[in-house]
Amino acid sequence: MTKTFGFGAALRRLALTGTTLLAMAIPALAQSVDLTLEERTVNINGTDRPAVTVNGQFPGPLLRLREGEDAVIRVTNRMRQSSSIHWHGLILPSAMDGAPGFSTGFVRGIAPGETFEYRFPVVQSGTYWYHAHNLDHEQRGLYAPIVIDKRDPEPFRYDRDHVVQLSEWTDERPLRVLQNLKRDPGYYNWNRRTLVDLIRDLGRAPDAEARRAIVRNRIEWGNMRMDPTDIADVTGATYRYLVNGFRPETPATLLFRPGERVRLRFINSGAMTYFDVRIPGLKMTVVQADGNNIRPVVVDELRIAVAETYDVIVEPRDDRQYQILAETMDRTGWARTRLATRVDAPVEPLPPHRPRPVLTMADMMMNPGPTGLDRGTPLPEQDQPGHVAPMDGMDHGSMPGMGAGQPQGQAAPAMNHAAMGHGGMAMGPMDHAAMGHGNMPMGAMDHSAMGHGAPPRSGAQGPGTPATTTAGGMEAHAGHGGMAMADPVVHDTGSPPGARVLSYRDLRPLRADPEYRSPDRIIEVRLTGNMERYIWSMNGNEFWRAQPIVARLGERLRIRFINETMMNHPMHLHGMWMVPDLGNGAFNPRKHVVNIKPATSLDVDVIVDAEGDWAFHCHLLMHMESGMMRIFRVTRDGTPVASTQQPAQAAMPAGHRH
Amino acid sequence: MTFSFSKATSAGLLVAALSFSSAWAQAGGGHAGHGAPVSLGTNPSAVQSVGTTAASGAEDHSGHSPIYFGAVLFDQNEMRSNGRGSPIYAWEGSGFYGTDYHRVWVNTRGETSRERGGLERTEAQVLYSRLVGYYWDLQAGVRHDFRIDPREGTPSRTYGVFGLQGLAPGFFEVQLQGFVGGNGVFLARAAASYDLLITNRLVLQPEAELNFSTGWDRDALIAPGLYRTEVGLRLRYEITREFAPYIGYSFESFNGGATGLNRRLGEKPSQSTVVAGIRIFF
Secondary structure (H helix, E strand, O other): OHHHOHHHHHHHHHHHHHHHHHHHHOOOOOOEEEEEEEEEEEEOOOOEEEEEEEOOEOOOOOEEEEOOOEEEEEEEEOOOOOEOOEEEOOOOOHHHOOOOOOOOOOOOOEOOOOEEEEEEEOOOOEEEEEEOOOHHHHHOOOEEEEEEEOOOOOOOOOOEEEEEEEEEEEOOOHHHHHHHHHHOOOOOOOOOOOHHHHHHHHHHOOOHHHHHHHHHHHHHHHHHOOOOOOOOOOOOOOEEEEEOOEOOOOOOEEEOOOOOOEEEEEEEOOOOOOEEEEOOOOOEEEEEEOOEEEEEEEEOEEEEOOOOEEEEEEOOOOOOOEEEEEEEOOOOOEEEEEEEOOOOOOOOOOOOOOOOOOOOHHHHOOOOOOOOOOOOOOOOOOOOOOOOOOOOOOOHHHOHHHHOOOOOOOOHHHHOHHHOOOOOOOOHHHEHHHHOOOOOOHHHHEHHHHOOOOOHHHHOOOOOOOOOOHHHHHHHHHOOOOOOOOOOOOOOOOOOOOOOEOOHHHOOEOOOOOOOOOOOEEEEEEEEEEOOOOEEEEOOEOHHHOOOEEEEOOOEEEEEEEEOOOOOEEEEEOOOOEEEOOOOHHHOOOEOEEEEOOOOEEEEEEEOOOOEEEEEEEOOHHHHHOOOEEEEEEEOOOOOOOOOOOOOOOOOOOOOOO | OOHHHHHHHHHHHHHHHHHHOHHHHHHOOOOOOOOOOOOOOOOOOOOOOOOOOHHHOOOOOOOOOOOOEEEEEEEEEEEEEOOOOOOEEEEEEEEEEEOOOEEEEEEEEEEEOOOOOOEEEEEEEEEEEEEOOOOEEEEEEEEEEEOOOOOOOOOOEEEEEEEEEEEEOOOEEEEEEEEEOHHHOEEEEEEEEEOEEOOOOEEEEEEEEEEEEOOOEHHHOEOOEEEEEEEEEEEEEOOOOOEEEEEEEEEEEEOOHHHHHHHHOOOOOEEEEEEEEEEEEO
16 A cells, blocks of 8 residues: 555665664574565576565575574565465464464465464474465575574584575476476476487497396386486476575585584475585584484485475584585585685585486385275275376386396396285285276276285275274285385485485484374375376375365374375475384484385374364475375364274384385 | 257267366366365265364365466477478467366367468367376367368368377377267277487477278268378477477378379379478467
8 A cells, every 4th residue: 555655665665674684683582573574576597586585585584482482473464465484393283383274263374464473382492494385485485494492402512503594496486387397297307318318328238138128128117108217396497496595606605613513404495306415525413303303423415305404513624615515306406505714715616416316116116006094084085086107007027127227126036026926815805996996097906916915904995994904004015016115214315335324214312202102093195196297196185175184182193104106205294293113113203394205105103292283295395286285183082083903013114125 | 960960969069078077167166276175976075074173174275276277289380391382381289278187178280271372171179178097088079170261172070079188108199089970970080199309309209190980071081991191200309398490291191082082182192291390388
């Protein structure tokens, strides 16, 4: 309204600049904060584009809170569309969570012109972040770090503290990017396998057998209609990768004095990008993951999934600059910042990219389709058509091509299911088509033809039948065709031999989890989708047609993730901790994001201690926006809970080999 | 067997297609982003009866309704020359709008006449398209062949169309279509193409199309069996995904009885042309 009055606008801008300066000067221990959301022009790539700013900043200002006090945050929306701020990883009441459509009383978010007051007790400490809970505003800049100071002193010492917030920027409208992917899933992939590559590979092959394997491998992928180079949906073709808002060519400088212990708070605020982080010349001591302190572990590299945070301590001793390199997983770009002793140090060149990873047959081995396990929904649920890739194109018996160029390649005979000998397993009941998945492509359903060695017990139950096939499910798991699943938590970052790369298994809390116990029940969450149509879903149903997953307050719910797709999915649950089962019992870590690698399965326990409706989704925003999301509904009682059957202990540590 | 019959058939098919899509129409809560809970067939979304916070449940997901989107592809948008006379312009394109599952498809093709100018063999299809499997869409709708010049060229025809479109093993784009109506004959068309990536931007695309008929439609140059074949080979350079100039070769031929029908008109039954054009995708 006041837009017409130039003076008023100028005054407001002045006031805003004032607050901006203030916010920058004192990231402040003040627990009362005002944040204003505004659209402003930024120029990242030489073109003026509208960004979403917080208090005039892109990315938003650091929010510093103190454990044990109440936070009061007033968020004013000065944009034309509704917006929201979600406090990522914070444990708070559902109404304050800031996820429009989920959080109680926050149905449409913060309407234009409105101010919403968030008020919640701060019950934790560590590194977190906040962001808009929608694709458009988050991708355009509405994200920023949260640092919560611990009430007691940290169990580790450091002299200096820097936030390293990784993100990406595109000049395209975020929704346009999604539409491009829907129109052509390979739209941003300019690194597909070509004829030229084939000729080069054949030329390098040592013998005729290797050449045959290369050709067979090409044919296999063609027959499956899958693209082995599909590592990232959105690539450096449109993204510029940023650290604290700066491009790699003009990096921000994080100052240090030689000999200091510097705490780096890595936050992956990217919408779609996994980063492999390393600091040549320095070891990183990881002390915290997703805001929770862990036993210090020294690594050379770490892969940070979207929306995760890792705090590391480095000790640069020399009076020189150290590059903090974050290479995208698909090797199409860099995010980079630097540790230096002075701001005017010359910018060093970026190193050459590491070889691009290529998906292997192992990344698509696991596609069981519906197994009949309980899905945690109030009513039985069936997959929508087109969410399970047909397996008929995959002749597992003839996959010697697997061995080509893979570190973990197996001997060909191991791949032949027919030769696996699933002794004593009645295959008849595995014909799920007879169980009422009438609308499924038969190729995908005929499990007996795939050689999945699940015992008849699990097959005998229809999808969504109340009884949880805990033990059976586990066996079905173990008997999964006898194929070795890739280790679900180990990352191949292409690091040099001897370098140590962080894995979830290294994340061990300082003290045994007092709430640790065996789960009360198990539900299955298959990560599903259609790579060709860019459809993404959980258990074969997109968000708008899916039922909520219902949990009961006080229970410990085990979610058995099965990633049937060929992409990584960073799964995020609001309001409650997730505990991936890494075989460490009470020393499994608490996380707010758990990455599920392609074609792997991981058991993740949820400590169900927060009533209300919570968002549960893949944090790749394009996946979330296309439907890979559920309501996670926690009710006090009266809920038809499928089963309280006590599962066997020793369930399924990640990385177990079948 | 009359023209009105064909019209009725196609109208019926169209109605069927539309009612098929009624679920989509209801579900399309629109861009406002507050789509009603979709209950499609066997997947009831009866969440209201469950839980204590049902009121804020599946009914409101700001900004999280199915995404509507569309695309237009002019795969062929080219000049064709057989080395004699003036070159002709020809196009073959398609476009859609809708969701992942339900789309309205428009296919169109045609060319300018070598002798007279104006358009020849101009066809448009309007189809409803539904995702039925991981790689396949089922389609139904109408096709109309236009007669541009009332005195010359093939007569106008309207057909009901049903078809299957998708990606076959080996990454072959496949389109199978059946046509009913036009003068009581049943027509079928099978088309396939493949993108051979020489480099990531240089793409060689072979394509083939076969047309079949169950009977004679002499005015429309249709004869029983295989009556028309088109084969092409195009080499494009994708400057962007949207804009890709290409050169290529195209061979069109009437086959079987249609050869004679074509000769009677004094035209050559087959034609080899060199083509140059720009593939457009937006």
